[in-house]
Amino acid sequence: MPADPLLTLGPWQLAFLVVAGVGAGLTGSIAGLASLVSYPALLAVGVPPVSANVTNTVALMGNTVGAAAGSRPELRGQRNRLLRLCAITAVGGAAGSALLLLTPEGTFASIVPFLIAGASVLLLFSPRLAERAARGDGGVTAGTGVGAFLVAIYGGYFGAAAGVVMLALLSAAWAQPLARTNAAKNVVTGAANMVAALVxxxxxxxxxxxxxxxxxxxxxxxxxxxxxxxxxxPAPLRIAIALAGLGLAGALGWQAWA
Structure with missing residues (x-):
């Protein structure tokens, strides 16, 4: 399924996308909301919605590479559990990308706002949940694995705010500084996105x-x-990310139900 052969972008449009990419990269690595910037930017230069969705997924591989390179101090000591989670999310990302190609794009439109809103609320209360997680060994439990797999399916399918959902999940599961969990989130969601991008x-x-x-x-x-x-x-940052997620949920809900 090739892109529209009649659609060409001029140098100013491409320069606009580079600048938008910088903003999306900052937003994505900090808050998991890269697509909140990059996807509308593609629509703004005239890319049709389906093509914008898959083009955005391919481009987001850059977010994974940059975030992983910039997070090396925070990623130390997390290798084993991240390898297990990345294997899970890679399969989920493949499933989500196949789902996008086989189903109408609007199938999940009415569900996605609830998912993002729920994740944002979960992120707000994640410190209390993490206190319980501290009793464990910080590994990958069955619940964490299943949750990550479901988030990866959504990430491969559409992906807007998948990072917020994953950050909420990992923050509730692991008792550690937000910066370390955020770095893990970037790698784990990146594995799902990379497989979807290859598809x-x-x-x-x-x-x-x-x-x-x-x-x-x-x-x-x-x-x-x-x-x-x-x-x-960490506390104000967590609240800001959660509020941004709630705002995105409201905007997507308005689009779905208006």
Whole structure:
């Protein structure tokens, strides 16, 4: 399914996507809301919705690369559990991408706002839940694995705020500083996104010049994001991410039900 061959982007449009990618990379690595910036940017330059969705997924590989490179201090000591979770989310991402290609894009439109809103509320209360998690060994429980798999399916299907949902899940499951959990979130959601991107690269209507421009900006923005998280107090940051998620849930709900 190739992209629209009649759609061409000029140098100013591509430059706009690079700048939007920087903003999306910062937003994604800090709050898990990269698609809140990158997806509308693609629509703004005239990319059709389905093509924008798959192009955005391919471009978001840059977010994973940049965020992982910028989060090396926070990722130390998390290798084993992240490898297990990445294997789970990679399968979920593949399932989600297949679901997008086989079903109407609006199938989950009425469910997604509830998912994002629920994750945002969960993130607000995650410190209390993490106190219970501290009694365990911080590994990958059955509940955490199933939750990550479901989030990865959603991430491969559409992905807006998948990072918020994953951050809420991991914050509730693991008692550790928010910066470390945020770094883990970037890697785990990145595994799901990478598999989905590979599927779309061969089967979806990817607009490659737009994907490349966004990806360049995403790498730069997401590399800087972990340094920002490192310097911000965790409680206000967590509240800000949760409120942004609730705002996105409201906006998507309005689009779905208006």
């Amino acid at each position: 779309f690269a061969f089967t979806g209507p990817v607009l490659w010049p737009a994907a490349a421009a966004l990806c360049v900006g995403l790498v730069a923005g997401s590399f800087a994001g972990p340094a920002v998280v490192r310097r911000l107090p």
